[in-house]
Structures are given as structure tokens and as C-alpha cells.
Amino acid sequence: MKKLTFILFMVLSIPIFSQGRYPFAVTPMIEEYELPASCIADYGMEGVVTDAMGNYDGTLIGDATYDTDSFFCGANSIILDGTNDALDCGAVNVTTTFSIELAFNLSELGYQTVLCSNRNGNDLENGFTLYAELNESLKFKTGDGASGFDYISTATGLFNWDEWNHVVITVERNNEIFFYLNGVDVTPTPNDLDNTIFAVSGQEFDIGSHNNNTYEGNGYFDNVRIYNSVLSSAVAIELYTNKCLY
Numbered sequence: 001m002k003k004l005t006f007i008l009f010m011v012l013s014i015p016i017f018s019q020g021r022y023p024f025a026v027t028p029m030i031e032e033y034e035l036p037a038s039c040i041a042d043y044g045m046e047g048v049v050t051d052a053m054g055n056y057d058g059t060l061i062g063d064a065t066y067d068t069d070s071f072f073c074g075a076n077s078i079i080l081d082g083t084n085d086a087l088d089c090g091a092v093n094v095t096t097t098f099s100i101e102l103a104f105n106l107s108e109l110g111y112q113t114v115l116c117s118n119r120n121g122n123d124l125e126n127g128f129t130l131y132a133e134l135n136e137s138l139k140f141k142t143g144d145g146a147s148g149f150d151y152i153s154t155a156t157g158l159f160n161w162d163e164w165n166h167v168v169i170t171v172e173r174n175n176e177i178f179f180y181l182n183g184v185d186v187t188p189t190p191n192d193l194d195n196t197i198f199a200v201s202g203q204e205f206d207i208g209s210h211n212n213n214t215y216e217g218n219g220y221f222d223n224v225r226i227y228n229s230v231l232s233s234a235v236a237i238e239l240y241t242n243k244c245l246y
Contacts, residue, residue, distance in 0.1 A: 038099075038229035041092055043207075045070070045077050045222050049087055056205075061086040064208075071103035071164050071222035073244035080208045082108070082218030087207035092118070092226055094205075096173035096198075099227040100130065101239055102207070105164045106219035109134045114215045115167070116224070118203040125149045127203050129210065130169055132217075136160070138179055138186070140169060140193075147197040154179050154186045166223070166243065168236040173198050178233070183240035185233060 035042065042052040047066055049058035060078065062085040070077045078087060104115055112131045115138075119127035126145030133139055135156040143149030158181055159165045168180040174195055178187045207224055208217035223243075231239075 035225070036227055036229070036231060036235060038227040038231075039225055040094075040228050041089060041224075041226040043087070043089070043224040044074065045224075046074060047076050049078070051089075056090045056092050058090070058207075059088045061088050061206075061209075067220060069105065069220055071105075071166070071220075071243070074222060077103075077105075077220040077222035078207075079220050080217050082216050084213050085216065086209035086211075086213070087221065087224070088211070089205040089207065089224075089226075091202055092205040093202065093228075094118075094226065095228050097171065097228070097230050099168060099170040099229065099231040099236070101166075101168045101223065101225040101227070101236075103164055103166045103222040103224075104132065104217070104219065105221075106132060106161045106217060108218050109136070109161050110215060110218075112139070112215045113217050114206075114209050115217065115221075116205065116207050117210045118205045119210045119212075120145070120203045128171075128198075129215075130167075131215070132159070132161075138167065138169075138181065140171070140177055140179075142193060142198050144197050150194040150197055152177055152188065152191060152193055154181075154188050158186055161219075164220075164222075166240045168231065168239060170230045170236065172230050178230075178236070180233070180236040180240070183237050185237070 041056045064085040066076045067079040115130045117129035125143035128142040131139040137154045137156045139153040141151035170178045204211045
């Protein structure tokens with residue numbers, strides 16, 4: 001379990017009457033925060049793409065590199081140029097219940113811009129993908145490579161490109177899918193998918209591209225985390241609200 005620590009400073013006034021003034025003593029108070037125990041991969045992008053959880057170290061593909069334009073409190077992100085670039089996280093073993101968290105800042109939007117995906121090779125209907133759409137909506141699409149595909153989209157006009165956005169999506173294969181954008185629940189109604197055409201695990205998981213380099217992201221990505229559980233609404237919103245503490 002990953003522990004995250006930050007320091008609060010409490011200012012105490014101590015009167016010294018002989019000097020006629022009030023000097024201040026600064027006392028650090030340390031409070032620890034923890035990511036949800038179900039976090040199986042954590043990429044802070046702070047000059048490396050190693051997994052802080054020790055499970056799935058990443059590899060930058062193409063001309064992908066690090067940049068100082070980062071999501072809030074971090075020092076770095078990764079930048080992709082939209083042509084054969086990605087972060088390859090390897091074969092992340094998500095289950096039939098999982099959540100994905102990431103921050104993105106896209107320089108431009110295409111018809112479908114991949115935020116993350118585990119779709120397999122040239123078979124674009126085998127696996128799942130989270131897209132940012134040209135109409136400023138989010139879309140989650142999935143298929144099993146044999147029975148077609150299904151998808152669910154949020155309302156349009158939810159975010160601005162060329163600025164940082166934070167998204168959490170929670171997926172339960174036999175139940176519902178929820179979307180959280182910048183700390184707000186933006187889940188559409190209905191919010192379930194066809195369980196019979198749902199593929200989830202054992203394939204290469206990429207940030208910013210399908211793993212055959214299509215619908216690629218042009219912009220910045222940061223704070224990518226994968227969980228093998230459905231995060232509660234309260235936790236999903238807190239990850240944004242307290243983003244500098246995780």
C-alpha cells in the first residue's frame with residue numbers, strides 16, 4: 001500500500017512582553033494519506049515511467065518524452081506528439097471490476113482521441129478504450145473481438161482542450177460504469193454496457209494510443225493510476241479534490 005505524506009505548518013504566537021512583539025514559531029505537523037488499497041499501477045511521470053506500485057513499469061514509445069507542463073502539484077508529465085507516440089504499460093491485469101484515473105491536456109482533439117486503451121493489435125473491437133471526443137465528451141468502448149462492440153458516452157461540452165482535466169472511470173462488467181471529470185459525476189443515463197461483448201484483461205495497456213497507433217493523443221498526460229476495484233463516488237471525487245496530496 002502506497003503512503004503519501006504532506007506537511008502542514010501551524011503558526012504559534014509566543015508573546016515576549018519585554019520585547020513588545022510576538023515572534024512566531026513554525027511547527028510541522030505530518031499527516032499521511034494513502035491511495036486506495038486496490039491501486040495496482042501508479043505512474044507519476046516525474047521523469048520516469050516506472051510503476052510506483054512495482055507491478056507494471058512503463059515504456060515511452062516513439063518520440064514521447066517528459067515535459068514540465070504538469071498536472072497541478074507535480075513537476076513533470078509526458079508529452080505525446082500524436083504520431084506513433086504512447087506510454088506502454090505492458091499487459092496490465094485488470095479484472096471484471098476496475099477503475100482508471102488519469103489527467104490529460106490535449107493540444108488538439110480528433111474525432112476520437114485515445115486517453116487509454118488495451119485494444120489488441122489491429123483488432124480494434126477486442127478490448128476497451130477511453131476516448132476524449134471532438135464534441136468534448138468522454139466515451140468508453142469495448143468489445144470481445146467476435147461479437148461486435150458497445151459503448152457509452154457522456155454529455156458533450158464537458159471539458160476544454162488545451163487545459164488540464166482529471167478523469168476517473170469505474171467499470172463493473174456485470175453492472176454499471178461511472179464517469180467523473182474534474183471532481184464532478186458526469187455519468188450518463190443509462191450507464192451499462194452489453195456484458196456479452198466485454199473484454200478486459202491480459203492485453204497491452206497504452207496511454208495516448210491504441211496499441212496499433214491509431215486515434216493517438218496529441219498533448220500531455222499525467223497521474224495515471226489503475227485500480228482493480230470499483231472506486232466509490234466519494235473516493236473518485238476526493239482524488240481530484242485532494243489532488244496535491246496523492
